[in-house]
Amino acid sequence: MSNEKIRFGIVGTGVISAFHIKALQQIEEVELVTICDIVEEKAKQYGDKYNLDWTTNYDKMINDQNIDVISVVVPSGLHADLGIKAANAGKHVVVEKPIDITLEKADALIEACKKNIVTLGVISQLRFYDSMLKVYEIVNSGKLGKVIQGDAYIKWYRSEEYYRSGGWRGTKKMDGGGAFMNQGVHYIDLLLSVMGSVKSVISKVKTVARNIEVEDIGMAMIEFNSGALGVIQASTAMYPGLPARLEIHGTKGTIIFEGEVIKLVDIEGEESYQKENVDAKGAANPSNIDVSPYVREYNDILSAIKENREPKVSGTEARKALELILAIYKSSELNKAVELPLRNE
Numbered sequence: 079m080s081n082e083k084i085r086f087g088i089v090g091t092g093v094i095s096a097f098h099i100k101a102l103q104q105i106e107e108v109e110l111v112t113i114c115d116i117v118e119e120k121a122k123q124y125g126d127k128y129n130l131d132w133t134t135n136y137d138k139m140i141n142d143q144n145i146d147v148i149s150v151v152v153p154s155g156l157h158a159d160l161g162i163k164a165a166n167a168g169k170h171v172v173v174e175k176p177i178d179i180t181l182e183k184a185d186a187l188i189e190a191c192k193k194n195i196v197t198l199g200v201i202s203q204l205r206f207y208d209s210m211l212k213v214y215e216i217v218n219s220g221k222l223g224k225v226i227q228g229d230a231y232i233k234w235y236r237s238e239e240y241y242r243s244g245g246w247r248g249t250k251k252m253d254g255g256g257a258f259m260n261q262g263v264h265y266i267d268l269l270l271s272v273m274g275s276v277k278s279v280i281s282k283v284k285t286v287a288r289n290i291e292v293e294d295i296g297m298a299m300i301e302f303n304s305g306a307l308g309v310i311q312a313s314t315a316m317y318p319g320l321p322a323r324l325e326i327h328g329t330k331g332t333i334i335f336e337g338e339v340i341k342l343v344d345i346e347g348e349e350s351y352q353k354e355n356v357d358a359k360g361a362a363n364p365s366n367i368d369v370s371p372y373v374r375e376y377n378d379i380l381s382a383i384k385e386n387r388e389p390k391v392s393g394t395e396a397r398k399a400l401e402l403i404l405a406i407y408k409s410s411e412l413n414k415a416v417e418l419p420l421r422n423e
């Protein structure tokens with residue numbers, strides 16, 4: 079494969095699919111071949127707009143010998159189903175976040191990719207911002223001292239129209255959850271990538287403002303296995319929507335990542351850095367997404383395929399955020415603390 083283009087097919091031509099297309103079209107070694115959607119009109123519209131073959135027949139696309147990788151960009155509850163089909167057809171697989179909405183299906187996808195010796199990457203593009211790479215660098219340098227708390231605040235706003243814009247949004251069956259599973263997962267993944275694994279969680283989630291089956295507000299208190307504590311607050315009902323924030327506190331310093339930039343670095347004995355105004359970015363509009371971190375994540379996945387290694391956000395890595403989110407739901411439902419790893423999920 080080394081001198082040849084790596085050829086992609088994308089399934090799903092909704093809101094976020096355009097970012098995948100734009101990212102893949104920027105990568106020299108990639109050829110985006112086919113786009114697929116169950117709705118013919120949508121598949122044709124994207125095919126014509128981006129000059130791609132289009133189809134409504136997913137089985138045909140995954141069995142096309144001219145395609146090496148399938149990107150799954152459909153409602154969250156279908157990620158594993160379509161990903162497993164692609165893996166069984168011998169294709170490498172990229173799925174959007176969350177990896178899926180149940181651990182059973184996430185595990186089945188991870189297993190199918192392993193069995194078929196194909197690569198699985200899960201989109202979590204925030205990990206690939208320069209600013210986030212800087213957060214990892216500072217935390218790993220030890221300059222914050224002992225890290226004692228890590229928090230994620232995702233106080234966003236999604237209108238009733240947003241939920242009505244796709245039949246699957248806000249449903250238990252296809253969205254699997256709300257402010258935590260759909261929106262919060264980005265920052266929950268970041269929090270775990272900095273703070274490590276979770277020992278236990280106690281939480282409360284509710285639906286207070288939208289006509290949906292899933293939560294639009296909630297909070298969780300976390301104990302990490304490192305001994306550090308953490309708070310996660312997530313909502314899609316907080317007008318006008320604030321920039322999401324990750325706050326990492328140590329005995330010798332604090333770093334705040336807000337709205338995808340570094341907002342504050344204050345380390346004992348060093349000059350502090352503070353940024354005044356931070357854009358709200360995705361806080362009120364899900365289409366307000368930067369394509370460059372997608373390009374970087376795809377580049378990492380392409381290198382992983384060539385080097386026969388796991389991508390940075392592998393299936394196993396992405397599963398961690400899903401497990402924590404399900405533990406948050408379970409704790410709220412049982413009204414008591416829940417220990418990880420989850421059993422019988």
Ligand SMILES: NC(=O)c1ccc[n+]([C@@H]2O[C@H](COP(=O)([O-])OP(=O)(O)OC[C@H]3O[C@@H](n4cnc5c(N)ncnc54)[C@H](O)[C@@H]3O)[C@@H](O)[C@H]2O)c1
Nearest residue numbers: 090091092093094095115116117151152153154174175244
């Ligand atoms: N990484 C991010 O920042 C980000 C942002 C938004 C959405 N997402 C994720 O992307 C996924 C898609 O979200 P969206 O907002 O683009 O949804 P959407 O509703 O706008 O688009 C989904 C598309 O999938 C198609 N589809 C549904 N079932 C299908 C099937 N069986 N076969 C083929 N096509 C099918 C629909 O017709 C629709 O065109 C979700 O999992 C969501 O969580 C990620």
